[in-house]
Amino acid sequence: MTEQKLYRRLVRRSLHRSRSAAIVAALVGVILVAAYVGTEATLAALGRGPLLVTPDAALASSENPTVILLVAAGAAALVGIVLVILAIVPGRRGRHEVANERLAVVVDDAVLAGALSRVVRREAAVAESRVRTVVSARRGLVTVTPTSGVLLNASALTASAKEYLDALELSPAVRADVSVARNGVVGS
Amino acid sequence: MTRTNRLLNRVFLALVGLVLIAAAAWIGNRAYPLLEIPALPGTLSADLLWIIVAACAVLIVLSIAWIVTRGRGRQQTVLRVGGDDGSVAIDARVASDLISEDLKSVNDVSSVSATAFRVGREPALEVRVDARRGADLRTVITSVTGSIDELDAVFEKRIPVLLHVRGSSSGVRLTK
Numbered sequence: 001m002t003e004q005k006l007y008r009r010l011v012r013r014s015l016h017r018s019r020s021a022a023i024v025a026a027l028v029g030v031i032l033v034a035a036y037v038g039t040e041a042t043l044a045a046l047g048r049g050p051l052l053v054t055p056d057a058a059l060a061s062s063e064n065p066t067v068i069l070l071v072a073a074g075a076a077a078l079v080g081i082v083l084v085i086l087a088i089v090p091g092r093r094g095r096h097e098v099a100n101e102r103l104a105v106v107v108d109d110a111v112l113a114g115a116l117s118r119v120v121r122r123e124a125a126v127a128e129s130r131v132r133t134v135v136s137a138r139r140g141l142v143t144v145t146p147t148s149g150v151l152l153n154a155s156a157l158t159a160s161a162k163e164y165l166d167a168l169e170l171s172p173a174v175r176a177d178v179s180v181a182r183n184g185v186v187g188s
Numbered sequence: 189m190t191r192t193n194r195l196l197n198r199v200f201l202a203l204v205g206l207v208l209i210a211a212a213a214w215i216g217n218r219a220y221p222l223l224e225i226p227a228l229p230g231t232l233s234a235d236l237l238w239i240i241v242a243a244c245a246v247l248i249v250l251s252i253a254w255i256v257t258r259g260r261g262r263q264q265t266v267l268r269v270g271g272d273d274g275s276v277a278i279d280a281r282v283a284s285d286l287i288s289e290d291l292k293s294v295n296d297v298s299s300v301s302a303t304a305f306r307v308g309r310e311p312a313l314e315v316r317v318d319a320r321r322g323a324d325l326r327t328v329i330t331s332v333t334g335s336i337d338e339l340d341a342v343f344e345k346r347i348p349v350l351l352h353v354r355g356s357s358s359g360v361r362l363t364k
Contacts, residue, residue, distance in 0.1 A: 003348055006307060010350045018190070019197040020258040026204045027251040034251075038244030045237035055237065059228045065219050077212035083205030087198040095352075098325070102333050103315075103351045107325060110355030115325040128322065168325065 007104035014106045017091035026083055092137065099169035109135040112174070116140050119164045120178055124152050130185075140165065140176045148184035191261030191306065200254070266304040266313050267343050280304035283313055283339060290335035296323035297331065312348040319353050328353055 036051075044055050053061075061069060094109040113133040120142050121131045130145045142161060146152045161176035217223055232240070267278040284302035291297045299318045304311050315336075319328050332351055340346050 006310075006312070006348050007350075010307070010312070010348070013194070014350065014352065016194075018192050018194050018258075019201060020192055023197045023201050024255050024258060026201060027255055030204060031248050031251045034244040034247040038241050038248070041232075041237045041240040041244070044232070045234050045241065055240070056231050059232070060230070062215055063218060063228060065215050069215060070219055073212040073215040076208045077216075080205040080208030080212065083201050083208065087202035087205065098329060100329060100333065100351075102336055103329075103349045105329055105351045105353070107353040108355045111319045111323065111325060111353050114319070114322045114355065118322045118324065121322075 010104045011097045011106055014104075015093055015095050015097065017093060019086060019091060022083070022086045094135075096135075096174065097171040099171070112140065112170075116142055116161055116164065116176065119161055120144060120157050123157055123160045135174060138172055138174060140174045142176065142178040143181060144178065145181040146184040148186050150184065152180045154178050154180045190259045192258055261305050261307075263304050263306055263311065266302075266311050267345060267347060268311075269345075278343065280313065283315075286339055286342065287315060287332070287335045290338060291317075291331055294327065294331045296320050296328050307348070310348065312350065314350045314352065316352045316354060319355060321355070325353065 037055075040050055040053070040058075041055055043050055050057075065073070095106045096109065096112060098105040098107055113135040116135065117128070117131045117133040120133070121128060121144075124131070124144050124146070126144060126147065131142060133140060133142045135141075140161065142157070144152060144157065157178040157180070158176055161178055165174050165176050214225065217225055229236075264279050265277045266280045266283050269276045269278070280303050283304075284300065287302060288300040291300055296319055297317055298320050300315065302313055302315045304313055306312070315332065317328060317332060319325070329351070336349055336351075
């Protein structure tokens with residue numbers, strides 16, 4: 001495996017969930033059900049009394065389901081749908097890849113948000129608590145609360161945030177969007 | 189980073205889900221018939237019961253096997269240098285200590301840890317760096333790249349490295 005290919009693989013695995021937790025939970029359920037069914041079948045085969053219900057009685061009631069059984073079937077269907085959805089959706093983590101010559105680099109979105117906040121805070125010359133940033137898969141939304149009476153140029157701030165993000169060469173790419181709150185506050 | 193087969197995780201997840209949906213549909217169809225489905229046998233013979241027992245046992249064993257094999261692939265050794273007169277195994281902790289020592293002076297980094305894992309036959313290193321709030325990402329990445337370059341010089345080999353920059357827990361403030 002070439003290093004480039006290897007790095008692509010490492011990054012892809014880092015950006016997505018492994019679904020190990022989900023499959024472990026599902027299999028624990030499978031084990032419990034199989035253990036119960038196996039026990040009832042063993043007891044029936046040996047001619048002993050059932051724990052709860054004999055296999056024959058269970059089959060008979062599935063042919064003619066009661067309300068309780070129908071509710072249970074509905075719950076099972078719901079769990080089944082959730083498992084199928086978990087199997088299909090990509091399971092992206094809140095991370096981005098950063099281009100680098102030597103390393104495969106992934107960064108938590110929280111770190112990206114912090115870095116963007118810092119860039120905008122310096123440019124706008126406001127306190128740390130006045131800048132809020134939320135980074136999602138493809139967008140970085142920065143909200144600045146200006147000091148009353150000081151005009152901030154949102155497009156200039158957006159440009160500097162964009163420049164910062166462009167230099168990182170993120171994948172997937174993140175579009176910076178700085179907005180200035182309409183009402184400023186008094187003080188620094 | 190592990191060697192877990194993620195595609196099969198998803199395949200089995202879908203399989204368990206589909207079985208649940210099918211069982212629910214079977215029972216639902218009895219209450220509100222839409223399709224003609226064959227009737228189940230009224231009584232199960234002893235032979236059939238033992239087959240069910242065996243199938244359940246196999247299912248349990250396979251499930252346990254699948255569960256315990258998740259997350260494999262981590263290892264202690266990050267590099268093995270072999271010669272005719274013996275070989276040296278370098279523990280991932282050595283790499284971890286070298287990098288943390290090197291990054292001590294970088295304020296934006298609050299902690300560093302490194303673990304080794306195996307990809308195919310080759311060992312690789314995963315370096316996790318906790319960045320302080322509001323850290324300059326470029327500084328963090330450049331510093332880590334620098335210390336990995338030094339690591340390459342020490343090991344006399346370029347090992348594959350995955351760097352994960354994590355956000356620190358809240359409460360850690362940017363120091364000036």
